[in-house]
Amino acid sequence: MIVPVVFFGLFFAYPVAAIVGRGLKADGVWRFGRIVDVLTEPDILHVLWFTTWQALASTALTLLIALPGAYVFARFDFPGKQLLRAVVTVPFVLPTVVVGTAFLALLGRGGMLDELWGVRLDTTVWAILLAHVFFNYAVVVRTVGGLWSQLDPRQEEAARVLGASRFAAWRKVTLPALGPAVAAAALMVFLFTFSSFGVVMILGGPTFSTLEVEIYRQTAQLLALDTAAVLTIVQFAAVSLILAVHAWTVRRRETALKLVDPARTSRRPRGAGQWGLLGFVLLTVLVLILVPLGVLVERSLSTSEGYGFGYFRALTSNEGGAFLVPPIEAIGNSLQYAAAATAIALAIGGLAAAALTRKAGRLVRGFDALLMLPLGVSAVTVGFGFLITLDKPPLDLRASWILVPLAQALVGVPFVVRTMLPVLRAVDGRLREAAAVLGASPWRVWREVDLPMVRRALLVAAGFAFAVSLGEFGATVFIARADNPTLPVAVATLLGRAGELNYGQAMALSTILMVVCAVSLLLLERVRTDRTGEF
């Protein structure tokens, strides 16, 4: 527990507090009057209102569309399931720049919808909502589906035998068990959409602005640190409130579950209803996820001489002059950062999750919520905080490569904790006690009892952390670094220059990023061991 606390204190609480303090302190005097000033501005109120309602709408829409998907992935077996599971996670890690471009191509003028039905959504709030669903579909499928696939269907069957209707059995047996996972997923989606930055910036145009975009503008563009500090506090308060509510609901519903091997719970769909459901889910995945991704691939291949790999070839040369190195090297950089960030996030998150399962009490619950906070605090605030706090030896990390994975790990840790905690907590404590009575050391208990059960959750968590890091854009852009661009940064740089080759290369790199993500995630899907089936 001590390591995660120190980590968060040093790389999160301290930098954020420092930058907020600098905004609210003038000549050594705290100016809390500014809070009232800022919060009474009509523009700011408008931003707050928009931020909240679009987040609520996005979350509802995501749950509505993704929960059937979670069920299908958990309970059915069908050809290509693993590939599809990796594919639906890809959007989650794409840089927002790329997603914005793809969605404009779909919803904008001359886009697919425009050509088919003359519908244009590019400057409406629908574009934002759809893009949010596109991004967060995987969050629901993986967090809810991950647990769902390990619930023993026989419990539900037992309830049916005892005379419960199909619906009642589901409501009384499965739903309470799933509750925490659904709540966790909904909370994550809400947090992400509440602090949405790139999507809103690109698709919202100048009319829609979220709190996060406003903080960015006030800090990075206007250097109005006081306004930014107030907004940061507001966002912080809102996020804390959400987390508190979430912690409360989870506590009310957590029970020890009997987990089984996911391979035993899924089977081929039977009957028209189930096939229909599967068809429906596949259709939503196709329309919502594959089509936008397909647009990118199409554009990366359509050169002026017809379709071909010209843009991909251009990536390996250094003639473009957009970088000191061929853009292709960005792939290596990205993978290195992502590996490092995953390692940090797993170490910190794993320790934190282990600490949280062992202990109870108010302090620990506070710590649980604390770990989630980085998700709701803007990358801008953290980045500027790093700049003014980590600037003295022995901690002058401002120009060090480690800073990027550190910042990415901050966002990754909550995923690791969220994914592992439900499973860890669901491990029956008596098993541990039995092992301890039989003379196992605490370390051995963890290794022999907990680890086999949580291995799958651990892999899912690693996948998430890796993917988040791979597509992470905010912190990477924000932290000054020598010329070793990551994939998202390289894409943004290429998009920021005129000319056909640059545009084509940006699309080609995005396609590569997609493939790299899909392959990494697919590998993680593969690395399952059968040890989980031993209990």
Added chain:
Amino acid sequence: MNITFRRALGTVLCGALGASALAACGSDSGDKASGGDSKTVTLVSHSSFNVTPEVLKDFEKASGYKVKVLKSGDAGEAVNKAILSKGNPQGDVFFGVDNTLLSRALDNGLFTSYEAKGLDRIPEGVQLDKGEHRVTPIDTGDICVNYDKKYFADKKLAPPQSFDDLIKPEYKDMLVVENAATSSPGLGFLLGTAAKYGDDGWQEYWTKLKANGVKVIDGWEQAYNEEFSGSAGGKKAKADRPLVVSYASSPPVEVVYAKDKPKTAEDAPTGVATGTCFQQIEFAGLLSGAKNEKGGKALLDFLISKKFQDDMPLNMFVNPVAKDAQVPEVFTKFGAQATDLQTMDPKRIADNREKWLKSWQSLVVK
């Protein structure tokens, strides 16, 4: 791969050992992260900075310094970060503060005076800090409206040439501009209109522009690649707006990065409306509190040397400031000279920026 593993492993160890060990984790392969040794000189810049590696190596050989380049976000962001870390800067020289942000940087005491060698080859007009030489001009780039040549040829309509043309009914619903609050070309265009029509006149001008169907997009990328019909990206996106606020150097860039290069200016896909330009000047300066002041001075001399000035245009698509620099042929052939170039005193920009942006937003965006 090996390196990845070593790094990842090191990271796990660092993470596991906590803060006490971090001091040892911060540096990469033995070079001091703080840049404390006087053999390294660090240039802090925005993400558009670029130089041909050979040119940089020549400087390293000649001066004996190793150059490290740190890029930190877009121009505004980079300047603001430098201001925040004032007194304990991330490097020795900062490149990329333009005339719209110059006052903020100078007022915050970001730079130390240094008169670079070879300053006599640079026109007095762009030396905006002549008195103290806290900053040295490096390049200029004009923000102008670009037009889609094919569109206007097909329509048999003459493309607009001036600010006044843009509000004429024959150019209705054709122009895309960037949000002045979030994009530097957007701000440049707004300042251009303020310089042209004065403190009161520009609002009236924008009211007419809005009535003439101007479309506001947040960032340059989106405006240029998705909305402007003359760009390669826009053609793929079937964009339908033939006018966009961009740079005077954008047409040459379109040519350089076209698959089949046009031979003459007539065949180039885009052109510049020469009477709609606002001059942007980029400066570099020695950061106050630089750890390697001597190296920083040498680097500043290098930035205005003929070698660097010759190399710059095709790397950053800007115009060199040095009179003896060679402008590449593609610039002279496909670019255009602004006819009614608007400029503005940095102090006036600093005094009015907030106010203008506020009224611009309520006038145009809301």
